Amino acid sequence: MKKIKHLMIWIGLLLSLVSCKDTMEAIGLGGDEIPAEGLVLNLQLTNFTKQQIGTRAGASETFNSLCAVFYGDKDKYLDKTDCYSTLSQQSDGSYKVKITNVPAGTKNVHLVANASDMTYSEAQDLQSLTAAKERDPQLDAPICWGKISIDKLLEANSSVTMLRQCxxxxxxxxxxxxxxxxxxxxxxxxxxxxxxxxxxxxxxxxxxxxxxxxxxxxxxxxxxxxxxxxxxxxxxxxxxxxxxxxxxxxxxxxxxxxxxxxxxxxxxxxxxxxxxxxxxxxxxxxxxxxxxxxxxxxxxxxxxxxxxxxxxxxxDNPEITQMIACKDYELGVSDYQEVDASTTKAIVTIVTTLPDATSSDDWLYSVQKNASWITACDQETVNDTPETGRKSSKGKKYTLKLTLTKNDQSEEPRIGTITVTYGDLSLDITIKQAGFDFRRKDPDRIVTMQYNNSTVAANYFNWLDTGVQGIIPEEMQGAVRNDGLHFCVGTADITYLIPKLDGDQITKKDDKIKVEEDNGKWKVSLTNTTANKNLWKASFTIKNQAGIEITYPVYHTGIFHKIDETSKVYNDYQLTENGDNEKKVKGWFYYGVVKVEGKKADETTTTYYMLDRNLGASNNGYYAPDVVALAKNKKAIGGYFCISEKKSTSDATQDLSSTLAPTGYTIPTDAVFEELVNAGNLEVVPQSTSLGETYNCVRIKTVDSELPYIYLPMGGFLEGESHKNPIHVNLWTKTLLSGTQGFGTNSPEYGFWYRYFDVYNKRKGLSNMRFVSGSNGMNNGRYKAMPIRLILK
CATH class of the missing domain: 2.60.40 (Immunoglobulin-like)
Incomplete structure (x- = not known):
């Protein structure tokens, strides 16, 4: 049991020492037993791992102030004292300082350097961001903090680790x-x-x-x-x-x-x-x-x-992630690194406690390289690590630079290891080097995307990376879509052109796609040019003259859509809170397509192909404004759009769906939402975040789709420039309120009222809204706007 405790304490020390720590050592007594003449501490401030970049050196770091803050039981603030006047630098670069006036009942001492303007509120709770004062961090005098208990200070050679704030x-x-x-x-x-x-x-x-x-x-x-x-x-x-x-x-x-x-x-x-x-x-x-x-x-x-x-x-400060120990000493390493294909170095960290050298070059450790592409291992820095308690040991922390060969001749990632041996202990550090991305980075193989034979993107993968919103995995619930070519579900008008180089051969190809020579290019298109709604993934492979295989994933799982700044959709039919045009959604978007199933009143089922997010949304996650952990998903709301421009004969039978929706898609009728609810697939489920926050999640179960659920984010609606019902899920339908629902076709109000889907707490249902303010057939010009979720026609 003692060995386990020893190891756990050492792991705690290591976690506090990652990131090229500033170490300040402390020696003395404390609490009610502290002598009247005060407490003497030995302080040392080490540098960051890298002090010089290029031709300009970073500033050297100094102490401009030092304060001890005293806390009693349950971290109750007692007092603080300025120690800077007794600070003196030693020949070895460390400092000594005397702390006096330690209050009775002190349980913990916190040391704060370079914060002479620390406020009383900050001193009461040093971890409080609310109480924190706004400051510009300083390279030459960074604020540093450390903590030690009085019990630890009673021990000989006790120490405290100082941490930079910046x-x-x-x-x-x-x-x-x-x-x-x-x-x-x-x-x-x-x-x-x-x-x-x-x-x-x-x-x-x-x-x-x-x-x-x-x-x-x-x-x-x-x-x-x-x-x-x-x-x-x-x-x-x-x-x-x-x-x-x-x-x-x-x-x-x-x-x-x-x-x-x-x-x-x-x-x-x-x-x-x-x-x-x-x-x-x-x-x-x-x-x-x-x-x-x-x-x-x-x-x-x-x-x-x-x-x-x-x-x-x-x-440059990888954390210690693996520890082993024997009776007398420990070894810790940062045991895993991932690097890019073109990267030629990797930084790793090791920590040791054995005091005597065990290798022929007087190092306390030895390193064996186990992969030919890891060509060198050089020690960059070494720092002492202090004791932190009765069952911890002093040691040393090293950062090592591994020199790597570029992995630019293969798409395949490769894995290599080095073995660190320290006394009788050994641990492996794994380096994973990515394969070279020929699709993006080969300047001789730039992909062109065409729509109806007109160029949309002259450099397709650059456009995908920088010009398309909502396609990276973190915006796709982890689904990968940004590594290949896309054909839109419901249309068949996209082609791709890839330069055909000498010696190229097509070695693998799925039957769903066609790859053919066309004027010095590989032309990639769908085998079946009839628009269809099937969801699938495929690929093809080009083998170049050097024998390297370049594989292109192909997706028929979503659509591209553009909201142009010059369009009426952007300028006339999209509203924003407070009229802030910067909040309008615009540009290119990627929307995934999923299958969802509804149940009609006669118990028959209907499958709909629905977008995985709202129109203009660049995230398909869930959003609730009062849940901190979901705040990053606010872009899941998308835009707020008007459902109609004015009452007219055409508007009474045709809303703005054809203007707002991408080709082949439409705004659902109210029946679609009713059927999804009837089938039990549109549900409100209690959820909790990792921080313990609880919320009601509105989601739709999918059928035969990669994503098990798609979400309906909270967002409410806009009335003019005012945001209403922010914790409701509100979505337009294209169903006019008429007949037994409210108005006959001869009523002056017919054509002004639309049905919309509304979720609040656990209540799900349809409500009615006039798309513009007014009454008795009048249009007063104050429009309502809501998010929109589209389906395939």
């Missing part, structure tokens, strides 16, 4: 392009405006699962376009916006300044971004430049991250 972003330019990509610097927008001095629950975050940052710095960016290293507040994933300003010189020697927007992807294929964690260092390495950047900063800000530059984003 993260750091650095820009690096690959050696191969430094001559034509110069004067590069960073702008960082949308970082969190403030950060608590201590992490939530006084535990360092080791994953990207942060609470969503909502108060963001949208103006006055950090970096100013000149800095290559920037300190930022801890910010949740997908929020921070990074723009690189640089001079680009093309192949003809023409030079121009431009702006490039990049995303902090830790998985570029899945479009998953890093959160910016405190005490982590994120390096953005520009590896390739294809074109001039945007002419202005504003243009770059409004754009999607695009492929004018190619970058690698790396967190």
């Amino acid at each position: 993260a750091k972003i650095s820009l690096e330019i690959d050696n191969s392009i430094q001559s034509n990509f110069t004067n590069a610097g960073l702008y960082v927008y949308n970082m969190a405006t403030k950060a608590a001095i201590a992490p939530a629950n006084y535990i360092e975050p080791t994953t990207d699962d942060l609470a969503e940052s909502t108060d963001l710095r949208t103006d006055n960016p950090l970096g100013g376009g000149t800095a290559t290293t920037v300190a930022v507040n801890e910010t949740s994933a997908g929020k921070a916006m990074v723009i690189i300003k640089a001079n680009y010189k093309d192949s003809e020697g023409h030079d121009r300044e431009g702006y490039y927007k990049v995303a902090l992807y830790k998985d570029a294929k899945e479009k998953i971004q890093y959160a910016l964690l405190r005490n982590h260092h994120y390096t953005i390495k520009v590896t390739k430049v294809n074109d001039y950047g945007f002419s202005t900063l504003e243009e770059a800000k409004k754009s999607l991250p695009e492929n004018r530059v190619e970058v690698e984003v790396v967190d």
